[in-house]
Amino acid sequence: MKLNAAEQAMLDGDQGIAKQKAMELLLKYGEALGAERLVDTNNVVGTVGTATPFVRDYAAKASGFDAVFSEFNLDSPEVIETPKFSAYTCQVIHGVDTEHWQIQGIAKEVAELQTRGEEYFGKRGINMLATCTPYQVGNVPVLGEHCAWMESSAVVYCNAVLGARTNTEGRESTGAAGITGKIPYWGYHLTENRRGTHLVNIECAVDDMMDWGLLGYHLGEVVQDDVPVLSGITSHPNQIKLKHFGAAAASSGGVEMFHIPGVTPEAQSLEAALGGGTRIETLKYGEAERRRAYEALNSTARDREVDFVMLGCPHSSIEQIWLASRLLEGRRVHENTQLWIFTPRSIKSIADRNGYTKIIADAGAVLMSDTCPAIGRVMPKGTRVVATDSAKQAHYLPAIMGVQMWFGSLADCVDGAVNGRWGGELR
Amino acid sequence: MSAIVLHGRKVVGGRAEGEALVTRETISGWGGINPRDGTIIELRHELRGQSFKDRILVFPGAKGSSAWSHYFHMARLAGAAPLALLFNRMSTKVALGAVVTHAPAMTDFDRDPLQLIASGDWVIVDADRGIVEIIKK
16 A cells, blocks of 8 residues: 555654554555555544444443544554544444433433433534434535445445445444545545446336335345446336335345436446446346345244334435325324334434424324434334334344344335234235 | 465465355345354354354355444454454455454455365465465365
8 A cells, every 4th residue: 555645644643643543454454455545535424332232341341432432443452532533524323312212222321321422422523413324414425525434325325326435434444534534545436346247127117115125135135246237217216215225235235336327427328337348247127036035025024913113224314204104194003013213313303393203103103313223222122023114124133133024115014003913015 | 185275365464273164155244243252143144053253264255234344343352253264255344344353364366265165174374475275174
C-alpha cells in the first residue's frame, strides 16, 4: 500500500494515538485486500453500540466506552480515548430502543447503558440516525461519492440505487474511517468492478414488495457476491421494492451491486450495465425460481398460530407505515399475537404527527425504532412462531432466535396479526 | 506419506497447524456463527452445528451481514476463533474479518484448496511464506 504524506503522518502518530491506531488498522486491512492505496471519504455509516450482550459484558469487565471503542472499532487492546470524528459519521441500527425497552423486555440497566453510550459517542460526532436505512433519513450520498458504510442492505442500496461507492465495511474499518476520513480504495470504489456479471431474464411478474423480496432472495443464493443485471422487468420499482430486493440479495448471498437498465443510475442501458464485459453468465427467473425462494423462506414454519408479527426490516419508510396503518385501521390485533413495526425514530416522529402511531396503537400494535428482533434479540416473551414481510428477517431470525418463521405479503402479515393465524400463500 | 503443497498469497501473516474444517458453502458472520463457541448456526448450512474453534477453516468466502468481522472478532476474544483461514474469494468482509481474528490467513491459491483439503486432514499454514502443506488423514 502506498500512503501519501498526510496518511504517513497519521501513521507516524503526528495527529495522536487514535489516528495512528486507525491508520495501522487501515494499512493491515488494505494489505489483506491487496489494495494499492486509500481513498478519502466523508460519509461513514458504522456502529459504536455497547448494548449487545457480548459487548456489554466486555464493557462491564473493561470499564467504559473508550475500552469498547478501542477494542471493537480500532482492534486495539490498548485503551485509547475516543477522539472527535473527522468524517461525517452516522450510527447504524443497534441493539436497544431507549423509548420502548420495557415492552421489548430489556433490563433497565441495559437501556441506561445505551443512553449513556449515545450521549458519550454522540457529542464526539457519531450522528444517532440509529437505523439500517440511513438513506431514508437524510444521509443520501450522491453519484460517485466515496463512502464507508456498514449494513449490507444499505451498502447495496448505496451502490446500486444511489450510484455512490462503498464496499461492505465492518465495525473496525468504519471506526478507523470515521476518525481518519480514509478507507481502502478497492472493490466497488473502482469503476471496473461495478459492471454487471450476470444477465437475469425475468420471465414472471415482479410487482409488489413480496415479489421483489423473492427475486432478491433467489438471486443472492445464485450469484453470491456478483453483480446481477435485471432484464424484462415489467413494472417500475420504487424505493420500498428496491430496498427489499437488495436486502434479500445481501442475505442469501453477498450482493453489493446490481443494475436495472432504465431504473438505476449506472445503467442507462443494458449495454452500459454490462460495460462490455465478455464473460456474462445468463440466468432466468420464472415461476419455478419464485416458488423455490418462497419455500426456502417458509422452510422453518409448521404451526399456523402466530405469536408475533414483525414489520420494518429494513426499517419502514413513512409510506410503509401509512400502508400498514390503513390495513390496521378499525381492526384489532389478536389477543394471542403481538405486532411490532420498526422505523427510524425521525420517521416515527412524522408518524406521531400524522396520527399513524395512534392508529397502530389503537389496533393493539406498537411502532418502535432503533433496533429490530434480529439485531436486538428482542421479541415478545414466549414467542415460538413469527411472521414477517421481510425476506431478510425471515432468513436470519430462525437461525438467531430458534423460532419458526412465516414469510408473506404485508396484507398476509396484518391479517395474520388480526386473526392470530397465518393464512398466507404464494399467489 | 508426502504432503500436498499449495501456494497462495498472504492475507494475514503467521504460522498455524491443525485439523481442517472444510465447507463448499460461503459463511455468514452475524446470523451465521455463534461467536461464543465458534459454531455455525445458519439454518441450511452444511456445517450447521459444527465449530471452527481451533480448526483450520477452509471455505469459499464470506457472505451476508457487515458484522462479519465483528463476529469473528468476538470469537477471537471468546477463545473460539479458527487457527487459520484459507479461502478463495476475497471480499472486504473476509479481509477485515481475518485481520481482526489475528489468525494467519491466505487466498489466491495455485490450486483449489476446496478440492484438495478434506475435513480432518492435517494442515500446516505458513502465511508469511505463502505455503500450505496438507497431510491427508
